[in-house]
Amino acid sequence: MLPFPDGLRLPTARVPLTTATFVSGVLPPVVCYFAAAFLVLLPRTQPVRIVLWPITAILAFRAAMSLDVSMGQPKYNFLNRQLQQTMFFIAARTLEWTLQTKPFIRMARRSSKQNSVLDMFDLIFNLRGCGWDWSQGLYIPPETHPTSSRLAFATSTLVSGLKHLFLCGVINSAVQSFSPETFRSDDGGTIFDESLPPHLRYLRSSIIATLCAFSSYSGLQIGYELTVVLCVLLLRQHPDQWPPSFDSPWRSTSLRDFWSRRWHQWFRRQFIFLGGRPLSLLFGRVGGVIGAFLVSGFLHHVTLFAIDPSSEMWRMVLPFGMMGVGMIIERAVAGNKTGGWMGWIWTMCWMVLWGNVMVDGWARAGMFGGSTILDNTFLVAFAIRLIRH
Template sequence: MSFALIATRDVLRLASTRSPLTAHGFVSDILPPIVCYFATAVLVLIPQTRWIRLALWPITLFLAFRAALSTDFSMNDPRQAFWNIDLALSMFCIATRTLEWTLPKQPIRRRHMNGKNPKITSRSSHVLSNALDLMINLRGHDWDWSDGLYVPPETRPTNSRTRFVLATVVSGIVHALTCGALHTAVQTFSPSGIGSLNGGTIFDLSLSPPVRYFRSSIIATMTAFAVYNVLQCGYELTTIAGIILLQQEHDQWPRAFDAPWTSTSLREFWGKRWHQWFRRTFVFLGARPFSYFGGRVGGIMGAFLASAVFHHLALLVLDENAELWRMIVPFSMMGFGMILERVYMVVSGRKVGGWAGWVWTMFWLVLWGNFMVDAWAEAGMLGCSTILDSAAPVRGVVVHIITSFDHFLHQYAS
């Protein structure tokens, strides 16, 4: 894979190393693909613009790859390397979303809710504001572009803009502090080095297999909840910015998650309760083409294979030698698990659900989540650090608890 990256850099005539972000670099490298992104969002709302979009997309692709490979958002601080992951994945989404918007012959349309019956308007007089919404609306809710999307019911107060924003602020603070505490807990586990930038495995070979996998499952579960909390925090920050700075409505920022830990099937977890931000990307790149020759089963596996590639790109930012199979295996098994659920439904006539469905779902997620998190840990991703870690008011307590627990495992349960 490192050879592929070197070849890509050579083709695009990019430097072998990233340059720290500067004002000039932002204008020359980061801003151009964003402008193309916005231009495509505008064009896809206007009839008879397909040929313009077809001409613009190769330029967008080139600019997105150049931005992803040439700019260092970490400012030479290895612990801030997660900013480069965000940059690379953002540019990947720009390239794939604009490609999907390039292909349709007809404009995509925004769905406006009117009571129980949605009315679809072919073109709005507010093209620019609609294009902006389309850009930052990752899930594509309220657009026919993302039909079939599940949007969680709102639980925040919606009768007042001020109350909605305050509830979002409080939620953001709680998720930020929780993320910091969980990340600190994960980094405290030793002696595998999972909290260092050099990386290390979550599987401690000095422990007996039952204890080893019990310990790694705790680490994987904590990591999953840390990811959940940091994504929630980031989404709530952008929600506040959208409502206050862009004067958007609260229904343009629906909840991202729907209590994923209560899922009673893998289908419910991945299709509803986990965030759906990249749903369209995985459908477009994986589910749709694979379903042509594999039917429903092919579509399921294709979506998870696309997700595996997406998450593999994040590893490549930290380790150019990261192996693709480290993401292919766990994500493919998620798809296989959903196929097993469908087989069960066909054979028994009942959907997976209830307490038994919850046990099955959590078991499967944790089982393959171990391998997913281990790949992240090996690449040094868990060693990245943010202000959320040091801001956690219970940091000392967390470190003491985890250190004592890990010492107990090594001393008495090995």
């Protein structure tokens, strides 16, 4: 007997992910997502999209809140985190597509012939909007891999992905070594050691926060680069469809440089749509900047909620909101001239200062104690168990 027999009924408890619950829980919002992506490419489809969006949002919320893909083991809660994040963006992107009055236009194609199905797939997986008319102002980092052939590009990207895989594992172990009794536990603990004097306490926490920043960078690179390899080799996509996501963020000489150019821009559109645009109508440019970062903070809280439902929202919203405040201060003091070594020091100090708050929120929620996507043995066992059900 399948759970969710009432279709749109909201969940009262989490159920394990099996083949049956995948079909009844995960597949419906994904199908709606595909349908919305196809419709937004066609003229005169907004009425249909308006009817479809509430259904999509309810189905996405139901999947995010009702399914347990961790097999009941807290250390695999990162899978629940990924599920919630995915469903959040399904609801957010389809809402934007619902309000779109004119069809999206794909500017860059490998052939001059239009193919709505291929355009739909590109829109679904192209979070940044590379090659679309809705991505004006998007910064694309310069390519660092050879593009002379698909094989050379894929090989270089695979080597980079394996390097980041190794780096992520090493950094994660290094972070856990700071406090094995708490950071290796699902219960978590603070990065601030009260037994140390203040200067050593914050030096220690800042080192942990910096290591976590590089761990996040490496982890995101792994997922992107391995996806690139598969799409270029198996789907025969061209390398220019997969430009780099990062541009050496540690070289940033301003907060604006970091967040608008050097850090990945995957969710830029959603942050502007959900927070930046509404608050800019009320408070101008300042509201737009703060609004975009507040939505980012809320998303990071949503991902923590899967690990620890008691986690406090301010621990994510405050540091991300202060990134917006920092950018406003930066512009007021230096305009667009922030740069050089003084700009680099300012940027890194502000990032580390509020990074302490954010990483402490992660640590308290038990994020450091969980497994990561690197646990291949677990993934194989999980796939076998899912097939058996």
